[in-house]
Amino acid sequence: MSVLILAFLSCLFVTLLIVRSAHLHKRFTADSDLLGVQKFHSVAVPRVGGVGIILGTLVALTARYFQNSEIATFGLLLLFCALPAFLSGLTEDITKKVGIKIRLLATIFSAGLAGFFLNAWLGSLQIFGIDNLMLTYPIVAIAITCFAVGGVANAFNIIDGYHGLSAMVAVMILAGITYVAFQVGDHAIMIAALAMIGALAGFLVWNYPRGLIFLGDGGAYLVGFWIAELSVLLTVRHPEVSKWFPLLLCFYPIFETLFTIYRRVIVKRTHPGMPDSSHLHQLIYMRIVRWAIGGHDVRLKTQQNAMTSPYLWVLALLTVIPAILFWRYHMVLKGFAVLFAISYVWLYWSIVRFKVPRWLSVRR
Template identity: 30%
Template sequence: MTVMFSLSAALMVAFLLTGILRRYALRTDLMDIPNDRSSHEVPTPRGGGVAIVVVSLVGLVGLGLSAAMPITALLALGLGGAVVAGIGWLDDHRDVPARWRLLVHLVAAAWVVVLARGAPPLALPGVSWEWGWFGAVVLVLFIGWMLNLYNFMDGIDGIAGVEAITVAGPAAAMLWWLGALEWASVAALMASATLGFLAWNWPPAKIFMGDAGSGFIGFMLAALAVLTWADAGLSIWAWLILLGVFIVDATITLVRRAVRGEKFYEAHRSHAYQHASRYYNRHLPVTIAIGVINLLWLTPLAFTAAYLPEWGIVLLLLAWTPLLLGCLRYRAGLPD
């Protein structure tokens, strides 16, 4: 009962705070103005994701004070998430050079990996690979890529919120199943706070998430993947499967743009989900489709990977293959 009350409170506070942030954005002219690289047509307030940041960080402090979370986990998620959100907030208000944002992102990622005590052994068919310092470097890059790709993928109404809820929600269920109730509470907190924001961001969006929110969510999901793998035994394969839609689309798009010599870090609208939204002339079908894919296709495979981690790489290939084909179908990384 206490858990349900806390999650309901997180949802309601995030909802109310998003409304306050919307009024602030309108008053201060913090608007996202459409251009030829946008997927929207009318000026829209941005920065609503700060509500997710505030509710999540306050919730983390509450879990720490109640001794429900180890102090190292609180420091990894709370301090790292606050730094990532802070640089995103600055970028929302004034452009921060990409190199400085990337530096902050990688420092926050390294902070998490250090507190996780490096990379846990990687389960593969018939072997457990102790990958040492190489694995630690891979995890730092993974967290850095996740928080940036989440920003790249936050380009149509509702998509980032639906992704966060349909990843964090199933992850909370898997962690509860594994007996890691404190970690399940963190994942559920993320889902609840995002749901409060999503009520305002549902197509047609009344406010956008902004870099502070998208970077924070990307960081938190990636950091949770590393920390729960190290502390709760939830296989990284399960997390990679759950995050497949965003990872596959963003990665294929980046590779294709880089091969053509484009500045892949600049704003564009060549992701598969952006092509799909123009094909259907609406954001809603694409946003709903991502939620359905996550819940009905990726979640069962992620649960299987959590139960059979040594077969995780096989399940990952099975899970990602249709996503890859879908991205090719919707011309990920190719111009209009």
């Protein structure tokens, strides 16, 4: 518990300093593009929240070293492995010149570092045919692990569109990892997850609901990498944990990414990396929340932005709760994954066709 509290207070303080000193660094750190297709804020806001999160996690894990050096070393080593992913995103936040390919490659490199130093290589996926390939050819297992980690990290960047959305989803997922790590007695993974939860909580104080600071690419890639690696390590170190536990746990951001690729490549016939305003969270904002709370002044736009995220938090819980309840049983987890996919597609097309269920509508 001390790790969670220390990470919370450290991130809270660092993020406050960033917010209060924004006038000194906003020419470098602020998200000043207010007209982009994926922009839904009214004033320039610092997008380097990842700095507070990584420092909060670092302080908490360093302090833990004096209580249990082995557990702290695990967390600090994982933090070291995360640096390429974090720094590539942070560089994009500051320069706006680091493309998605570079960020993905940096995250894949981080996954390789974690695999080398922490033996974080997936041995199977509990999918017929693929498991045999992974067992027969280790290079396939390495490639799948790096690709999966990079994909999850990018998925958290994709859903990072509204105040508190990506950060709160990450907290829910990390809570699930913490619970299962406790169940199997893996204190190193549990402490690492708690440290990140504490840092995210400190960030959320300033991010939700007012949006005084954004997670940024650096923060999103850091959090996504952290979740992906803890998931890999949890299943590798404890075979009783189904490989589909972390997959279902993260299924909302993962499926959002897969559906986005389908929508852009198959439906719109554009490049999969081309930004648009057709994500589910953007449709909820434009066709449910904004219609119910009209107006264009800064206060109302902030309120609209903040009211969008809880819709997606509830959606994420549809995978997080069953993943926690059935973390041993891969067939049950697969069933819930299929059910979520069907529910997501139904909800998406209902909103697109202006047939929003009445129970989703906001009443003023």
